[in-house]
């Protein structure tokens with residue numbers, strides 16, 4: 167009914183009306199935060215998306231999707247999808263809302279923001295992450311809006327910053343092997359990655375390599391689904407990866423398994439690294455890592471003597487205090503053995519640095535007009551929402567605009583986050599598909615379109631293709647694109663810069679400029695970047711020295727250790743401690759962070775929140791199979807069912823996440839116990855560096 171006012175306000179023309187009739191297939195891109203960035207084909211019948219499938223013409227997708235995204239139509243037409251704007255009608259956080267029309271909502275939001283901005287625009291904070299990875303519905307129009315406003319910057323650290331900094335200070339950028347060449351490797355270390363769950367299309371290549379006789383080794387505290395399928399599993403303690411990498415170096419040195427020519431020509435800081443590594447004999451690392459010494463020695467022999475050898479590193483191993491250093495240590499290994507010489511050798515953590523994204527064109531930093539707003543770290547939003555104005559901090563946070571993220575569920579130390587979001591004097595707007603835990607705390611919820619309903623363009627962090635996403639269906643109900651919501655707000659704020667009138671297709675074209683052929687994207691849906699087959703076969707690292715930097719001058723200049731080292735966790739529990747168990751909380755296979763938790767078919771596969779615990783730890787606590795337990799430390803507690811399982815190593819419990827608090831057993835989730843400590847590099851969160859105790863709940867639930 168309020169559709170009229172909605173379309174009057176629509177300037178982007180997102181939905182292509184030619185797609186709205188009869189039976190069609192529309193090419194798109196998976197928007198989710200996953201290295202695979204699949205190419206989608208959506209079948210549309212009379213304007214309704216009936217099926218979402220992988221595009222068989224796209225080699226990385228190979229026609230196959232994960233279970234989650236094959237349910238994307240179910241998610242899109244979910245009965246609880248937000249189809250109109252809502253205004254809070256109960257106390258903060260009560261989750262009670264009443265419908266409101268778009269004009270009223272936008273007028274009120276703009277006038278509230280204007281009032282705050284008149285005092286100090288930095289009291290307004292955007293909060294967003296990778297709910298969609300699209301360059302357009304991500305920060306495209308949003309950044310223009312916040313730059314023009316002069317709002318606080320957001321340091322988007324919550325996922326990958328420690329590892330990214332580690333990689334940048336070693337290889338020079340977020341670059342590495344081409345994922346397809348793993349199929350030709352003879353040894354693959356799958357390091358801090360449950361690939362079957364979180365990088366399925368890489369796993370295909372690992373399987374191919376395995377069929378060709380390659381050896382697969384999984385390095386992970388948890389005996390994951392991926393560990394099950396590898397030849398060997400090294401179940402190290404969380405946060406000890408640098409110690410393992412240094413001991414491998416020790417063995418490479420003492421056995422002479424080094425490529426001296428490659429080291430000489432293409433690396434920096436060898437003498438220093440050599441000295442450091444010699445301090446890490448395998449027996450020392452074995453103690454620190456909690457794994458047999460023989461296993462380290464065998465791994466070093468395999469890595470030192472097998473060609474080509476490849477490392478699939480993933481972000482799971484950098485969510486600990488020393489995460490940045492750990493990535494640095496691992497990223498030194500391929501240069502030591504000259505693995506980069508072969509296209510099937512080297513390392514891949516992220517390929518995103520290969521993409522020539524024109525961020526300045528999209529995000530328009532010139533709209534800041536010389537202002538340099540303060541920066542809020544998204545990983546410490548709990549503390550920051552509770553801080554008063556001060557010289558060091560700047561103004562108290564008075565307004566939050568949340569889009570593409572669910573911080574109340576995903577940010578660490580939930581009790582603080584919830585307390586912050588419950589502040590009656592905080593004005594919160596949430597752009598969402600669903601009434602998430604975060605939306606429950608909003609003053610206004612604005613209904614956003616899904617990937618089936620808007621244009622976007624995508625880079626990837628797991629392959630090197632650009633993907634275009636066409637809208638397959640018209641926006642449902644009164645949903646509007648993120649871009650359109652920011653355009654409408656800009657208009658009401660009186661921001662008349664021409665860039666606020668640009669439509670989404672224009673933004674898609676701007677994202678990569680001439681670096682990719684837009685005609686090819688329109689025609690095929692994807693375009694492959696020209697990345698060298700073996701990018702560092704002859705050195706040429708994008709570091710300041712052009713070499714693989716074992717020693718980083720840039721880090722040393724910041725007063726940090728120029729060489730990688732092992733840093734023990736903030737919370738590395740010992741038996742007898744008050745909180746003697748280390749907890750990690752890796753992704754559940756059928757959720758994508760907290761996305762899809764409300765999709766019934768997927769939630770029913772996951773069942774309920776589970777805590778995996780080793781039989782010996784359970785026995786010590788008289789915990790029996792299927793018991794409900796509380797997991798707690800000084801920050802808080804959450805309750806869930808125990809899964810006594812060999813997937814957990816002794817001393818480590820695995821709280822599979824990230825459940826919506828309100829869909830979990832007791833309205834809480836794993837982030838009740840995680841901390842707001844930060845990583846050594848990159849100011850990232852330490853979700854997997856967390857000490858807890860677990861106790862059986864007295865009454866069965």
Ligand SMILES: Nc1nc2c(c(=O)[nH]1)N[C@H]1C(S)=C(S)[C@@H](COP(=O)(O)OP(=O)(O)OC[C@H]3O[C@@H](n4cnc5c(=O)[nH]c(N)nc54)[C@H](O)[C@@H]3O)O[C@H]1N2
Nearest residue numbers: 358359360363364388404405481482483752753755758759
């Ligand atoms: N199905 C699914 N896929 C996903 C996600 C999801 O939630 N679900 N999340 C997406 C996101 S946001 C990202 S960032 C990417 C990457 O996502 P990651 O979070 O890196 O996910 P995983 O590849 O599952 O890797 C985590 C693995 O690291 C292990 N791990 C934990 N601590 C340590 C440690 O100290 N050392 C080592 N060696 N391993 C450790 C965990 O047990 C787990 O098996 O995946 C994406 N893909």
Ligand SMILES: Nc1nc2c(c(=O)[nH]1)N[C@H]1C(S)=C(S)[C@@H](COP(=O)(O)OP(=O)(O)OC[C@H]3O[C@@H](n4cnc5c(=O)[nH]c(N)nc54)[C@H](O)[C@@H]3O)O[C@H]1N2
Nearest residue numbers: 295296297298325570571572576597598614751759760761
């Ligand atoms: N304990 C623990 N906590 C973790 C992690 C962990 O492993 N353990 N992993 C961390 C990691 S790696 C990450 S990346 C973060 C992820 O944290 P987030 O980036 O917050 O990811 P999601 O939980 O998937 O929430 C994304 C939200 O964006 C919404 N969304 C999707 N598309 C759109 C759109 O087009 N418009 C709008 N307006 N909204 C949209 C979705 O509905 C969803 O609710 O969580 C972190 N938190």
Ligand SMILES: [Mo]
Nearest residue numbers: 199324325326
């Ligand atoms: Mo992530």
